[in-house]
Amino acid sequence: GQQLNQSPQSMFIQEGEDVSMNCTSSSIFNTWLWYKQDPGEGPVLLIALYKAGELTSNGRLTAQFGITRKDSFLNISASIPSDVGIYFCAGHPNSGGSNYKLTFGKGTLLTVNP
Amino acid sequence: ETGVTQSPTHLIKTRGQQVTLRCSSQSGHNTVSWYQQALGQGPQFIFQYYREEENGRGNFPPRFSGLQFPNYSSELNVNALELDDSALYLCASSSSTGAGEKLFFGSGTQLFVL
Numbered sequence: 295g296q297q298l299n300q301s302p303q304s305m306f307i308q309e310g311e312d313v314s315m316n317c318t319s320s321s322i323f324n325t326w327l328w329y330k331q332d333p334g335e336g337p338v339l340l341i342a343l344y345k346a347g348e349l350t351s352n353g354r355l356t357a358q359f360g361i362t363r364k365d366s367f368l369n370i371s372a373s374i375p376s377d378v379g380i381y382f383c384a385g386h387p388n389s390g391g392s393n394y395k396l397t398f399g400k401g402t403l404l405t406v407n408p
Numbered sequence: 409e410t411g412v413t414q415s416p417t418h419l420i421k422t423r424g425q426q427v428t429l430r431c432s433s434q435s436g437h438n439t440v441s442w443y444q445q446a447l448g449q450g451p452q453f454i455f456q457y458y459r460e461e462e463n464g465r466g467n468f469p470p471r472f473s474g475l476q477f478p479n480y481s482s483e484l485n486v487n488a489l490e491l492d493d494s495a496l497y498l499c500a501s502s503s504s505t506g507a508g509e510k511l512f513f514g515s516g517t518q519l520f521v522l
Contacts, residue, residue, distance in 0.1 A: 298450075327510070336412070336498050336513030337451065382450050394441070394464040394505050398450030 300383050300399030307373055308407050315402045316367040317383030325386045326359050326366040327396070332379045340381075341368070363388070373406050380404070412501050412514035420520045421489050429484040429517045431499030437512070439463070439505050440482040442474060445496040445516070457482055458505050486519075494521045 300317045307313060317326070325344055329337035341352050343359035343366060350357055356369045366383055383399040413432045421427050433440050439458045443451035453466035457476035471487040480501070486493055496518050500511040 300450075329513075334515070336500075336515050339510055339512065342510055384450075394456045395453045395466060396441070396443075396451075396500075396511055397453070400448075400450050 298383055298385065298397055298399035300402055302402060303400070304403040304405070306405045306407065309373060309375060311373055313370040313373055313377075313404060314367060315381060315383075315404075316365060317385075317399050318365040319385070319387075320364070322363040322388040323385035323397075324363075324388045326357070327384045328355075328357050328366070328368045329382045329384060329398075330379045331382060331401070337382055370404075373404075375406050375408050378404060378406050412499055412512055414497075414499050414514035414517050416517060417515070418518045418520075420522065422522050423489055423491060425489050426485065426487045427489060427519060429486075429497050429499075429519075431482045431484070431501075431514060433480045433482070433499075433501035434512050437501035437503050438480050439502045439509070440476055440480065441500045441502070441511060442482070442484045443498040443500065443513075444468070445498055447495070451498055454484070456505065463505055489521045491521050494519060 327342045328340045331337045341357040346363050348359040354371045380401040382401045384396050412434050415430045441456040442454040445451040454468050455465040456463045460476045473485045475483045496516040498513050498516045500513045502509040502511050
C-alpha cells in the first residue's frame with residue numbers, strides 16, 4: 295500500500311527560527327493535508343491542499359502541493375513555543391476506490407527552545 | 409457547533425476481552441472514520457462509515473468491527489483483544505466521503521491491553 299515518507303523525524307530549534315518539513319510518496323496523491331498533534335489530543339487540521347502546485351498559507355504556516363503530486367512541504371516561520379508538537383502529513387492516494395482513506399506519515403516532532 | 413467527542417478517554421483491558429469505543433461526530437457531519445495510532449506512529453485507517461454502512465476498510469482483521477447510528481454517531485468494537493491492540497483510537501468525522509473532504513478528529517481513546 296501507499297506509504298508517506300516524512301522528514302525530518304525530529305527537530306530542535308530556537309524560538310524565532312523558521313522550520314521546514316516535507317513528505318514524499320512513491321505514488322500520486324489527490325490531496326495533501328498537514329495536521330498537528332499535541333500530547334493526549336487528536337490531530338488538528340492546519341492546511342489542506344487540493345491541486346498540484348497549490349501554495350496555501352495559514353498565518354505563519356505555508357504548505358505546498360508538489361507539481362508531481364508525490365510530495366508536499368510545510369514551512370513554519372518565526373517559531374514560537376506553542377508550535378511544539380508532532381506534525382503529520384497526510385493524503386488521499388490516487389487509487390481507485392481508496393479515496394475514503396487518509397494515509398499518514400510517521401510525523402515530525404518539533405521542539406522549540408525559548 | 410460541537411466537535412468530535414470520544415468516550416471513554418482511557419481504558420484498560422486484558423488479552424481476550426472485548427471493548428467498545430464510542431464517537432459522536434461533529435454537528436452536520438454524516439461520515440465517521442476510525443484510525444488506530446500506535447505509539448510513535450501516524451494514524452492507520454481502520455474503516456469508514458457512511459449512512460450506517462461500512463464504506464471502506466483498511467488492513468485490519470474482522471475482529472475489528474463498527475456501527476454507525478441514525479444520528480451519525482459510531483462505535484468501534486474489538487473482540488479477542490491482543491497486546492498489540494494497545495494504541496490511541498481516533499475517530500474522525502467529515503461532511504461526506506469524498507477524497508477532498510477534511511477530517512476532524514476527536515481526542516481519542518487510549519486503550520491499554522495487559
